Amino acid sequence: MTSGAPRVTPIVSDSPGSFAWGVWNQRHPVLIKQIRDAYPYPPAAHEALEALLAESIAGDIQKLPSDVHDFAMWEQWCDDQYGRPWAQAPFLWAESYFYRRVLEAVGYFRPGPLRGVDTFAPFKQAELATPLVETELTALDALAGLGLSDQRHAVLTASLWGNRADLGFRITAKGPDHGAPEADLIVDDSATAWVILDDAPSAVVHLVADNAGRELLADLVLIDHLLTTGAAVQVVLHVKPQPYYVSDANGSDVVDVTRRIAAAPGDAADIGHRLWAALTDGTLQLRTHAFWCAPLPFDRMPTDLVMELSKATLTILKGDLNYRKLVGDCTWPATTPFGELTSYFPSPVAALRTLKSDVAVGIGLAELEQLDASGAQWRTDGTHALIQVRK
Numbered sequence: 001m002t003s004g005a006p007r008v009t010p011i012v013s014d015s016p017g018s019f020a021w022g023v024w025n026q027r028h029p030v031l032i033k034q035i036r037d038a039y040p041y042p043p044a045a046h047e048a049l050e051a052l053l054a055e056s057i058a059g060d061i062q063k064l065p066s067d068v069h070d071f072a073m074w075e076q077w078c079d080d081q082y083g084r085p086w087a088q089a090p091f092l093w094a095e096s097y098f099y100r101r102v103l104e105a106v107g108y109f110r111p112g113p114l115r116g117v118d119t120f121a122p123f124k125q126a127e128l129a130t131p132l133v134e135t136e137l138t139a140l141d142a143l144a145g146l147g148l149s150d151q152r153h154a155v156l157t158a159s160l161w162g163n164r165a166d167l168g169f170r171i172t173a174k175g176p177d178h179g180a181p182e183a184d185l186i187v188d189d190s191a192t193a194w195v196i197l198d199d200a201p202s203a204v205v206h207l208v209a210d211n212a213g214r215e216l217l218a219d220l221v222l223i224d225h226l227l228t229t230g231a232a233v234q235v236v237l238h239v240k241p242q243p244y245y246v247s248d249a250n251g252s253d254v255v256d257v258t259r260r261i262a263a264a265p266g267d268a269a270d271i272g273h274r275l276w277a278a279l280t281d282g283t284l285q286l287r288t289h290a291f292w293c294a295p296l297p298f299d300r301m302p303t304d305l306v307m308e309l310s311k312a313t314l315t316i317l318k319g320d321l322n323y324r325k326l327v328g329d330c331t332w333p334a335t336t337p338f339g340e341l342t343s344y345f346p347s348p349v350a351a352l353r354t355l356k357s358d359v360a361v362g363i364g365l366a367e368l369e370q371l372d373a374s375g376a377q378w379r380t381d382g383t384h385a386l387i388q389v390r391k
Ligand SMILES: O=P(O)(O)OC[C@@]1(O)O[C@H](CO)[C@@H](O)[C@@H]1O
Pocket: 023, 095, 163, 166, 168, 169, 210, 211, 245, 318, 319, 320, 321, 322, 324, 356, 357
């Protein structure tokens, strides 16, 4: 290596007090308790969850049982991590594997009455039932009265800040989970995103979803806006194939949230019914892929997904984890150009992300110095956000 160049390494979790360390040592003990309380699991599941927690905090990474349906896939994805201490494995790899092991502990894929029952559904359902959802749905009545550029701003920023409502993050987050006065958009490339869409005669947008509940609600409103204004002729919505990172959206969440929007009074009902019709006629297509739960960055996307996304006029990636997978979960200097790190991505790409982990790139030096001097935990506390676009 040439002298003087900063050494960029994958983020790991072995440094007490670091954000990643806190996820294992502070967030996960609470999460495991919440999972144990969420369903009347049999004793073996409780024991397996506690054993997983202990292993992941102080032990070495054990393999999945060899009879699981995705064993071979994990052999391909394992990147030589089995047998290493969890804390020394890349944070990105270890967290995804942890969620797969949670599903194993509760028997999600095993024959039995709770087979296929979403481990995190009670949390997602509770969030959809909060009064905030009512308020957000009522606020949609004001949308139609706005001019196009104000509508665009409203739907895009709602989708962006909806990402604060992630339920894994809320376990240890201190601030409010909705529009906060201290909220700050560090980079706003949204104009570029609209130019990409306006310049395309028949734009097809792919949106890679993050969380269910209020974030997905805002994403669906954005999708309806794209379709009704003609900014896109088709939207493809990608969701996770299985429970993941607590509140990540899967197919049934899309149905639940669309129903919730359609059941609301006022303009929300029209949006909900339009979304339902779009899902039915294929204007809005719902897709999933095993790779969305892989412990790998997107530059290792399989060919079929590359082919699919290469047809997109624009791919919108939602949330913190998709951002980590997009740019690589590494100790990049925050001034590293976003376009440089995402040049491999098969289509123009827009990342809409509130900052909830250490990775940040594409930030101007002056802005960065100001943020660092503020003394705030701006990289991890969810108060700041990025809209970054690469044409
Ligand atoms: O992708 P999301 O839902 O925006 O965020 C996922 C997240 O809560 O999980 C990780 C820690 O567990 C962090 O990267 C991030 O805060």
